[in-house]
Amino acid sequence: MSGRNRLIYMPLGGAGEIGMNAYVYGYGPEGKERLILVDLGIAFPDMDSTPGVDVILPDIAWLLQRLDRLEAVFITHGHEDHVGGTGHLFGQIQKPIHARKFTANLARRKLQEKGQDPKNVITAAPFPAMIDAGPFQVGFLPVSHSIPESAALVIDCPAGRIIHSGDFKIDASPIVGEPFDPDLWAEAAKPGVRALVCDSTNVFSKHPGRSEAEVAPNLKPLVAAAKGMFVATTFASNVARLRSLAEAGVASGRSICLMGRAMRRMTEAAVEEGILTDFPKTVSPEEAADIPRESLMLIVTGSQGERRAASAQLSRGKYFGMELKEGDTFLFSSKTIPGNEKEVAHIMNNLSEMGVDVVTADDGLYHVSGHANRPDLETVHKLVNPQVVIPMHGEHRHLREHAKLAESLGRTGLVVPNGTMVDLAGNAPKIVDHVETGRTYVDGSALVGQFDGVVRDRIRMALNGHVVVAVMVDDDDDILEDTWVDIRGLPEVVRGSAPLAEMMEEHLAGQLARIDTRTAGDDEKLEDLIIKGVRKVAQDEIGKRPEVTVLITRLAAE
Structure with missing residues (x-):
């Protein structure tokens, strides 16, 4: 097994969600595969789950640990969920970015905005032209979509051909951009296609797509x-x-x-x-x-x-x-x-x-989707005739339904959500690994990990409020009487007229008057005692457990 070359596919974003697309392909011996990345997009935050966040990026930690094996990045089209991460993450990746001219224009602007050299974006000619990237040859196969010059990718390697659809629809008259060309797609499929990795957004829409x-x-x-x-x-x-x-x-x-x-x-x-x-x-x-x-x-x-x-x-x-x-x-x-x-x-x-x-566009008069509906997906399945269909660009329910559609048409359908690595090189696709994937938040000018606690703390403060307590301790480890409390995001007055901050100060004054010098001399124990006291008052009075920050000032002897 160790001597066999693998052809791996693994989404880091975009499979199990709509947005934040990032797909890794690799070919070579296990653990030594040469890699390419398809798309590097963003998702948008909401005030409920990601307050204060500007945009959301895929977590590419797995890829960054293997940068010496990454050949290039290929961008299918200019939508933010496919190209929006290039400016934010190029400084870490530092690999050539290939895209068609309109998408390349947008990608160069993003690099410039972040102080990166736009010459790192290389304009690609459409298929049948192919680009060499290590063991891969990659071609941009034009498709119709809701943005000009969208492309599927024809990805060749010694293990066979993959077609990565990108976002697409079947539109013979898109007004701006190229119409869908079934003859060109048939030409791309002629050598035989090992896998079609395919847009799943509108798999539940049963009527043919509209132009x-x-x-x-x-x-x-x-x-x-x-x-x-x-x-x-x-x-x-x-x-x-x-x-x-x-x-x-x-x-x-x-x-x-x-x-x-x-x-x-x-x-x-x-x-x-x-x-x-x-x-x-x-x-x-x-x-x-x-x-x-x-x-x-x-x-x-x-x-x-x-x-x-x-x-x-x-x-x-x-x-x-x-x-x-x-x-x-x-x-x-x-x-x-x-x-x-x-x-x-x-x-x-x-x-x-x-x-x-x-x-609104609810009656269909003033908007048409840029994604293939179910009958259009069936048309492309038959046109490409792949051995395997791997749904992507959709929530998990979309992926699962698309896999069922592939099975109903006599093909293997494989659900591969984010972080799942599948080997396509053998007689049958095989899941070979699972990688932890998450999100990276662009928070102002900083990149913040999903599990770093920044957004979690922000949500906790939004839900429960915030209390700051300042306490002073003299050089004999005695608490000085005037403990100060400031509240944010909590009602100032409870029980009609009682100030909540004053109630907390009174409770803490009584509590701190009874502690021994061992507790007063230990910052950790003192902080824990104060937090519990503040939360007890808040719980009793308003049913909340606020976030508490304790400021301890110790006075040194003169």
């Missing part, structure tokens, strides 16, 4: 019928939708204003790379302020309820001098990603209270 071209005709009458200012939000990366929205606005005699950094960055990249050649003229937010409301259309970021994005800011008041009023229309030309429902609903309700008419 992006179906949205544009519905937008024009909607915009034309609006009386006041028209505002639309969608995924900033959906360049085709941005163009359709802008063209609908122009057709109704409206000036177009893009608001939000991501929106401007995506359109700039698309223009720079020649993908977007006929985008309507836009005006700046400053110019928009002087345009009559009925002649203005804003296209804004924040379709998923992000607190700092333009949609949320407009729902709370002014943004760049613009303010929504009764009679305006606000369109959500997007699907709400699971987990973001509360934030999106909050924005919608704020807008409704302003008298703004809110239009």
Whole structure:
């Protein structure tokens, strides 16, 4: 067994969740495999489970321990859950990044933002061109998706060919970007495919996927019928939708204003790379302020309820001098990603209270998905005809359902969640290892491990409040009388009029007056006693066990 080469696949993120994609492939003797990494994405935090966190990265500790074996990174497309981690983690990885030109443009911007050399991103030509990476040859197979120049990866090694689908849909007329080309996919599959590692996002959607071209005709009458200012939000990366929205606005005699950094960055990249050649003229937010409301259309970021994005800011008041009023229309030309429902609903309700008419994509008129539905997955399974289907890019229920679909079509379906290593080199795939995977939090300018306790402590303080106790001890280990208590995140007054902090101070004064010098002279014992005393008062009065910080000052003899 030790002399046999393995072909391993292991997701570090993106398999068992939607977001934070990072997939490792390796070929060679056990423990000496040469490795490539496919995608390096992020996930977005929420206030309930990750308060204060900016973004979430996959935990790549396993890969960092084997950097001498990593050949390169390959990015399938420019969505944040696939490319968003490059800037944050390139400083640790320091390996070439390969991507098609639009995605490469976005990746270079991310490296520049973090002070890294953008020349580390290498622009790739589409399949049948192949890139050498150790024992692997990798080609970018064009697919249609909700962002230009998306690609599946054709991954060759001595053990055979793998097709890694990336995110895709079957769309013959995507407006911007390439249509799905079944002949090119058939060519890629002709040598035989050992495994299809495949997008599972829409496996439960039983109707065939719809084309992006179906949205544009519905937008024009909607915009034309609006009386006041028209505002639309969608995924900033959906360049085709941005163009359709802008063209609908122009057709109704409206000036177009893009608001939000991501929106401007995506359109700039698309223009720079020649993908977007006929985008309507836009005006700046400053110019928009002087345009009559009925002649203005804003296209804004924040379709998923992000607190700092333009949609949320407009729902709370002014943004760049613009303010929504009764009679305006606000369109959500997007699907709400699971987990973001509360934030999106909050924005919608704020807008409704302003008298703004809110239009959603729930009836399918103003949005189509960028992911393959179940019939489209079946089409690709038959087109590729792989020995094994490994579902990825989905929650565990999506992976399991996709594996069942593969089995129903006469193929082996294998569920491989994050941290599971499978060897694909033999006659049948075999799970050979499990690696602990987690998350890394970008917290301000710091990278914080999921189990470091920072976010856990933050949540505890949010749930239970925080108490600071300051106590002074003289050189004879006697407690001075004036113990000071400060509370945060707890009610100041209980029982109608009793100050909670004073109640804690009184309890501690009585408690500390009775302790012996041995306890008073031991910081650990003294701190434990104070914490228990504070929590007893809090538990008795308000039913809470707050986080407690004890500050002990010891006075030295003169």
